[in-house]
Amino acid sequence: MFGFWKTWKALEARGIMGINRRNADYVLKYNKRSLYPIVDDKIITKERAMAAGIHVPQMYGIISTEKEIDKLDDIIGGRSDFVIKPAQGAGGDGILVIADRFEGRYRTVSGKIISHEEIEHQISSILTGLYSLGGHRDRALIEYRVVPDQIFKSISYEGVPDIRIIVLMGYPVMAMLRLPTRQSGGKANLHQGAIGVGVDLATGLTLRGTWLNNIITKHPDTTNAVDGVQLPNWDGFMKLAAGCYELCGLGYIGVDMVLDQEKGPLILELNARPGLNIQIANDCGLTLRTHAVEARLEEFKAAGVTETPEERVKFVQEMFGHIPAVEA
Numbered sequence: 401m402f403g404f405w406k407t408w409k410a411l412e413a414r415g416i417m418g419i420n421r422r423n424a425d426y427v428l429k430y431n432k433r434s435l436y437p438i439v440d441d442k443i444i445t446k447e448r449a450m451a452a453g454i455h456v457p458q459m460y461g462i463i464s465t466e467k468e469i470d471k472l473d474d475i476i477g478g479r480s481d482f483v484i485k486p487a488q489g490a491g492g493d494g495i496l497v498i499a500d501r502f503e504g505r506y507r508t509v510s511g512k513i514i515s516h517e518e519i520e521h522q523i524s525s526i527l528t529g530l531y532s533l534g535g536h537r538d539r540a541l542i543e544y545r546v547v548p549d550q551i552f553k554s555i556s557y558e559g560v561p562d563i564r565i566i567v568l569m570g571y572p573v574m575a576m577l578r579l580p581t582r583q584s585g586g587k588a589n590l591h592q593g594a595i596g597v598g599v600d601l602a603t604g605l606t607l608r609g610t611w612l613n614n615i616i617t618k619h620p621d622t623t624n625a626v627d628g629v630q631l632p633n634w635d636g637f638m639k640l641a642a643g644c645y646e647l648c649g650l651g652y653i654g655v656d657m658v659l660d661q662e663k664g665p666l667i668l669e670l671n672a673r674p675g676l677n678i679q680i681a682n683d684c685g686l687t688l689r690t691h692a693v694e695a696r697l698e699e700f701k702a703a704g705v706t707e708t709p710e711e712r713v714k715f716v717q718e719m720f721g722h723i724p725a726v727e728a
């Protein structure tokens with residue numbers, strides 16, 4: 401506890417962003433209320449992304465009413481792996497990742513065997529709003545199960561690691577790789593017990609990790625080092641994240657992406673109130689970086705210039721990269 405507090409204080413001196421500043425100066429300032437549904441409902445996010453040609457896990461179907469639960473078999477078809485999630489869920493709650501079938505039942509990614517009735521019950525809970533923001537009625541989304549790229553085998557435990565990038569007005573400002581653990585049940589959400597590992601914006605090399613508010617260098621389940629790992633296709637992830645500004649119109653977002661073994665980088669979801677622990681994983685405060693981006697925006701506004709996603713990525717990589725990009 402004390403160690404964590406000390407870490408937080410030390411970061412504060414280096415421009416750490418607290419929850420009040422995030423809400424007042426970023427979320428409220430840059431995120432228009434009327435645009436929230438685009439990111440708060442994963443079905444709407446997916447439809448938008450598909451229309452813009454941005455890759456997402458394929459949607460197999462939507463269940464909106466109790467009666468439609470009967471359609472589940474048709475939606476799943478003959479598939480033995482798929483994911484069911486609440487369209488308006490958060491923090492990994494209510495998500496069912498089915499990896500296989502087993503003797504008329506299903507096996508989740510963490511090895512639990514569940515029956516068809518249990519899945520139906522889960523969908524029913526989703527519809528009543530058990531997992532939705534504000535407890536409103538919700539829809540259940542059934543989609544392709546992402547199979548993580550082999551690169552993650554040694555540093556992850558079950559499930560799918562994801563890459564979170566915080567994007568301010570289209571400028572990626574900080575990145576983190578989130579690794580599921582035995583504790584997080586195959587999900588990459590930090591408060592479920594996943595690990596957050598900082599990522600160098602310039603190179604895609606992983607930095608140190610944070611787990612349950614402690615600083616770590618090894619994965620607790622696999623004991624392999626989590627730092628110094630080169631994420632593949634890094635510039636691709638950076639450009640994908642930068643382009644999400646044009647996609648949703650929200651100025652301050654957390655973009656969650658995954659690397660599928662066959663389909664490559666995919667957008668999983670967008671968040672309008674991204675968490676602040678990313679600063680611990682990166683050993684760096686967000687405020688210095690967001691201020692640098694805001695200064696650049698001011699400069700360009702005066703000159704009537706806007707930058708493309710590629711130009712924005714180049715700027716942040718030169719400004720915020722731990723290991724500066726080598727000039728050609």
Ligand SMILES: Nc1ncnc2c1ncn2[C@@H]1O[C@H](COP(=O)(O)OP(=O)(O)O)[C@@H](O)[C@H]1O
Binds near residue numbers: 497547560561586
């Ligand atoms: N299609 C999928 N295939 C495999 N794992 C998934 C899939 N969708 C989500 N997950 C796992 O669940 C976690 C949370 O999913 P996400 O869509 O980000 O919802 P939430 O808003 O609850 O965070 C992801 O980080 C990932 O580990």
Ligand SMILES: [Mg+2]
Binds near residue numbers: 491669
């Ligand atoms: Mg998420």
